[in-house]
Amino acid sequence: MTTLQICALAVVCVSGTAIALTPSPLRQTLLMAIFGFALTALFFAFQAPDVALSELVVAGVAMPMIILAALRRLADQTPKGDPPGVQDKHSGSERQGER
Amino acid sequence: MSARARTILFVVAGAGLLAVLLVGLGALPPFGHFRGALGHAVMARELGARHATDYVTALNFDLRAFDTIGEEAILFAAVTGVVMLMRHMREEDQSQRRRRAEDHRFQGASEALRVQALLMVVLIVAFGIYLDLHGSLTPGGGFQAGVVLSAGPAVVMLAGRYLTLRRVAPDWVIEAFESGGAAGFVLIGIGGLIFGDAFLQNFLPYGTPDQLLSAGTMPLVSIAVGLEVTGGLLLIFSEFLDQSLLSTTEGQ
Numbered sequence: 001m002t003t004l005q006i007c008a009l010a011v012v013c014v015s016g017t018a019i020a021l022t023p024s025p026l027r028q029t030l031l032m033a034i035f036g037f038a039l040t041a042l043f044f045a046f047q048a049p050d051v052a053l054s055e056l057v058v059a060g061v062a063m064p065m066i067i068l069a070a071l072r073r074l075a076d077q078t079p080k081g082d083p084p085g086v087q088d089k090h091s092g093s094e095r096q097g098e099r
Numbered sequence: 100m101s102a103r104a105r106t107i108l109f110v111v112a113g114a115g116l117l118a119v120l121l122v123g124l125g126a127l128p129p130f131g132h133f134r135g136a137l138g139h140a141v142m143a144r145e146l147g148a149r150h151a152t153d154y155v156t157a158l159n160f161d162l163r164a165f166d167t168i169g170e171e172a173i174l175f176a177a178v179t180g181v182v183m184l185m186r187h188m189r190e191e192d193q194s195q196r197r198r199r200a201e202d203h204r205f206q207g208a209s210e211a212l213r214v215q216a217l218l219m220v221v222l223i224v225a226f227g228i229y230l231d232l233h234g235s236l237t238p239g240g241g242f243q244a245g246v247v248l249s250a251g252p253a254v255v256m257l258a259g260r261y262l263t264l265r266r267v268a269p270d271w272v273i274e275a276f277e278s279g280g281a282a283g284f285v286l287i288g289i290g291g292l293i294f295g296d297a298f299l300q301n302f303l304p305y306g307t308p309d310q311l312l313s314a315g316t317m318p319l320v321s322i323a324v325g326l327e328v329t330g331g332l333l334l335i336f337s338e339f340l341d342q343s344l345l346s347t348t349e350g351q
Contacts (some may be wrong), residue, residue: 001130046130049238050155053230057246062332065253069339 008042029067033059150305151235151314159240160320164299167320168284171327175281178331185338216258223251227325234321235314241321245280245328252333256340265337273333280327287319 015035022028036059043052100108128134141162142154151157159167227248234240252268291300306313 050153050240053238053243057243057250061250061253062246065250065332065336066339069336073339 002045005042005045008038008045011038012042025067026071029064029071032067033064036060036063148305149301149314149317150308151317152309153235153237153240155238156234156240156317156321157314160234160317160324161301161315164288164320167324168288168299171281171284171324174327174331175277178277178334181335182338185341213258216254219254220251223247223254227251227329231321231325232311232318235317236309236311241324242328244321244325246332248325248329249332249336253336268333268337270334270337273330273337276326276330277334278330280323280325280330283323283326284320287316287323290316 012035015031015038019028019031019035022031036055039059040052040056043049043055133139141158145162146154146157149157149161151161227244227250229244230239230247231241231244234244255267288299291302292298294302301315301317303315303319305315312318
């Protein structure tokens with residue numbers, strides 16, 4: 001096993017654990033995209049460029065796009081205050097991007 | 100269940116999973132030493148004869164195209180389900196909300212971001228088309244190309260108004276992409292039935308390896324899949340955003 005492969009495996013381990021330990025779904029979505037990029041590097045290091053490309057587009061475009069749209073939809077269903085999907089206990093800075 | 104009980108349950112289950120995984124990992128063949136007989140036979144006899152340089156695409160779009168058509172049907176059904184649910188919930192009177200959506204802009208969209216998005220759209224679309232057409236030559240193919248292409252209009256949305264996205268990619272265009280892609284794949288399959296011996300048989304001449312027009316029907320299948328994936332993703336995306344931007348709750 002090469003150094004590149006070990007590094008990619010380590011990054012996948014760390015970022016995967018980070019997703020599980022993150023409370024806010026919005027942050028989890030972004031972390032999941034980063035996890036996807038780590039997986040892309042992993043697949044590439046293990047000589048599977050086709051899978052790496054699939055993972056790249058799914059993690060970088062398709063999944064965040066759909067999950068963010070769904071979170072946005074959930075946010076609209078909550079009449080006032082921060083909806084569960086967008087809430088953040090630590091800073092509350094999540095909603096600055098939109099509206 | 101209390102937090103303590105959950106922790107104990109997790110530790111026990113996690114230890115069991117780890118043990119099973121370690122036992123399994125010990126029995127894996129070393130990296131790069133595939134042991135399956137069928138895989139080697141297919142690699143040696145079938146794939147090279149198809150004149151495709153990317154064997155993964157050759158498997159997906161030719162040798163096992165029937166699998167791929169099933170996957171496409173799953174995507175098609177999922178997108179149709181989303182559209183049916185979302186449109187059912189959409190309310191009738193949209194003119195006022197549409198005006199409100201007209202005002203919707205991504206707040207952080209500075210001029211710099213817009214210029215960059217303009218460049219990005221060109222690059223993304225060009226890269227998507229490249230991936231789609233070169234599916235049988237280099238890593239890539241219809242699915243990846245479709246997702247990349249669907250990111251183009253999404254960037255438009257990021258940099259400008261939502262309704263600009265609707266003008267760039269109106270419903271009828273993305274619906275035509277979605278259904279045209281699905282129908283195209285099936286038609287290519289029927290072409291195999293007419294001009295060859297079996298459904299989805301590669302009936303076109305294989306051509307010179309490494310050329311754009313080679314590997315028979317694979318580029319056509321790649322284009323069909325690319326259209327369908329582009330349309331499907333954009334349809335899901337715009338249905339969700341229609342819901343939240345055009346039919347926003349009144350109180351805001």
